[in-house]
Amino acid sequence: MSGIFSIGISGLNAARAALDVTSHNISNVNTDGYNRQRLSQSAATPQFVGYGYAGRGVDLYAVSRLYDGFMERQLQSVTASSSGFDTQLTALSDIDNLITDGNAGISNLLQSFYSGMQTLGQQPTSIAARQSVLSQAQSLASRFQSMNDRMEEVRHGLINQIGTSAETVNAYSKQISDLNRQIIALNQQNGRLPNDLLDQRDVLVRDLNKMIKADVVEQGDGTYNVFIGQGHPLVLGEASYEMVVSRGAPANPEDPEAPSISIRLPNAGTLVTVDPQRLGGGSITGAMTTLTYDVARAQADLGRMAIEFSDAINRQHELGVDLEGQPAVGGIFADLSAQRAAAEAATTPAGQAKALREALSLFSVVLQEPSKLAVASGLQAGAAAGGSPVITSVWQVANLAPDANSVLPAAPSLALNYTPGNNPPFEADFGGTIIAVAPSLTQSGVYQFTLPTGQNISFKSEGLSSSNQTIPITPRTGAVSELAQMDNANLLEMARLQTRPLMAATPNSTTTFLPATGATRTANLQSFYGQTISYIGSRTNVVNVSSKAQEAALQDVQLKKEAFSGVNLDEEAANLLRYQQAYQASSKVIQVAQEMFRTLLDLR
Structure with a gap:
């Protein structure tokens, strides 16, 4: 009789445990990061009773979660990339x-x-x-x-975002190390782990990847080691490392506002700078980029x-x-x-x-x-002895590059030598050096030349002469007699800068x-x-195209993960009925054993 009782009780316990797991799944259908759990059971070791081995009911050995490590790592990676592109897209x-x-x-x-x-x-x-x-x-x-x-x-918004995100990273790192500590304490080996704590830790790692791309290495005792960049540690078992946002030196000595990312080593207290080009993803990476x-x-x-x-x-x-x-x-x-x-x-x-x-x-x-606006040219032209040609305006042209560009000196005098029949008919005489000039490509009747001292001179002439002429060019002195000859040549040259x-x-x-x-x-x-x-x-x-692509990839991975490890209410409802019937059947086994035992007592 005791065998029937024990078998019935084991079945009753198994059905009740399965109902507990199913109820837990249903309760956490909306819990972020929750992986559906299932009860693992096997037939108990049979007992030899002479005629053979008789069964002894059912044994329960684990409550496990439906978890795909590769899919979780893929989700973390895509989350980091998507978050990084979203941050870039907002600023851009x-x-x-x-x-x-x-x-x-x-x-x-x-x-x-x-x-x-x-x-x-x-x-x-x-x-x-x-x-x-x-x-x-x-x-x-x-x-x-x-x-x-x-x-x-x-710019300041991105700098502040980097600093705020670094504080969030440190908070996540601390929570992950705390969960590592709890998981070690509750680990019963042979796959009997605190599943809900494992889910919470994976959610934290995923949230961490929204800030910065993190690589996870799972250890034999069930703890996570978390690294960023080129292997810089954030979490090692039960210890978390601090991320520090520094400005200026030593990473950026020429810009005191430029941020850099470092990891503070707990023992030496020194900072190890993380190469921003190796961060990989996350909002911090997007902001830095x-x-x-x-x-x-x-x-x-x-x-x-x-x-x-x-x-x-x-x-x-x-x-x-x-x-x-x-x-x-x-x-x-x-x-x-x-x-x-x-x-x-x-x-x-x-x-x-x-x-x-x-x-x-x-x-x-x-x-x-x-x-005080200098509209007129600082130069003025004298008259030719024969009255022609006439220099209607003459002006200096500033160099485009910031070279020496001094005002034409008052002495020695500059003269324009006119020779009829020559092409071009003008030559510049300054300090005994003759420099050929060429007609302007942008204005009719305008000639340009460069003096040995670097000044550029332009002038516009009208009329012709049959004889050689020498026309003096001198700087304006501000004399009253010159005011009537004021022009707009310097202003027009400033206006020409629009197309230069x-x-x-x-x-x-x-x-x-x-x-x-x-x-x-x-x-x-x-x-x-x-x-x-x-x-x-x-x-x-x-960045917009990349952001949309990563968003689509993220949704795809999330759907795959949900299909594999998410809670299906229809399936769980069916399990409730199945385990309820199993519970009732096991109760009936106990009831039958009880009636058989009572019948035997009545025979006495």
Whole structure:
């Protein structure tokens, strides 16, 4: 009788345990990261009873979870990639919307500034027209400042996000090490592990991968070792390591704001810097990538535009004279040559970006008095002895590159020698050296030549002569008698900068933001700005495509994991009925054994 009782009780216990596991599955159907559990059982060791081996019921040996380690690692990897691209896309979309917005960009204001110059060229003595040019210049500078402010918001937002994410990483690392400690304490070997704690730890690792790509190595005792980058430890068994976000030195000595990622070693207390290019994924990686390359590239390009534009306008402005015939004192815009020198002296992209970012922030209008705007040329031409040809205007042309560009000295005198029949008919005589000149390719009747001392001279002539002539060229002195001869030549030369190639192409966004010294300038400001827009647009599109691809991959892996280890309520409902019937049947076995035992007692 005892055998029937024990068999019935074992079946009853097995059915009850199966009902417990099924109920646990149903209760956790909405628990994130929960893996469906199942009860493992086997027939008990039989007993020899003479006629053979008689069964002794059922043994329970484990409650295991349906878990695929490869699928979990795949989910963690795709989660890291998806999170990284999402972070990049958010920042790049902000920048792309900023620089492509017709109202927020600078193309329209550049055009307005040059249009204002063209209007002033028609009435060069008008104070109102001069003020309009300065107002357009101020609007342009304000737009540069506004774009820089928006860029700074994105940059500081990414820096803060990196710091906040690092704190989250440290919290996850601590929780994972704590779970490792609990798992070791509860581990009963032979596959009898605390399944719910294992699920919680996998969820933490997955959340950790949203911040930064983490590689997991499972140990023999069931604990996880977690590494990032090139094998830098975050968790080793029961110990967690601290991630530290540093700024400036030693990783970025030329930019005190540039962030870097390090791991603090617990014993020595030293910091081991993690190579940002080896982080692999996660929001920290996405933020570092966008910050280091894309935001820095956009600000560097705008900074270079501010430098080259202000330098070209200022140097041309300084070659003219104001409304009172006095030589210009300074330029229209702030002098950014110190920032250019700092960028050229920098040895790292971070140092270049810092200097160019500073130039962008300092771009402003310094000329406030409209009458001081140097519209007229600083040179004047005398008359030919025979009255022809007539030099209607003569002016200096600033070099595009920041070379020596001094004002033409008052002595020795410069003369234009006219020889009829020669092609071209003019030669320049300065200090005894004759330099041939060529007609301008952009204007009819305009000739250009370069003096041995480096100054570039342009002039426009009208009329012909049958005899040789010598026409003196002298700097304006500001004398009252010269005011009637004031022109707009210097202003028109500043306006021509709209189409002149002021910018050399940006080499790349990884090793340098500056072209090589002496690189050929191939683009005017607006076309260079278009190149910057094209770069940001291309990067945004690439990241957008990658983000969508990773999102689709993430959903696919999640569905596969859910199909394999997720809770199916229909299946669990069927199990409830099955185990309930098994429980009732085992109860019936006990009832039958009880009745047989009572019958035997009645026979006595």
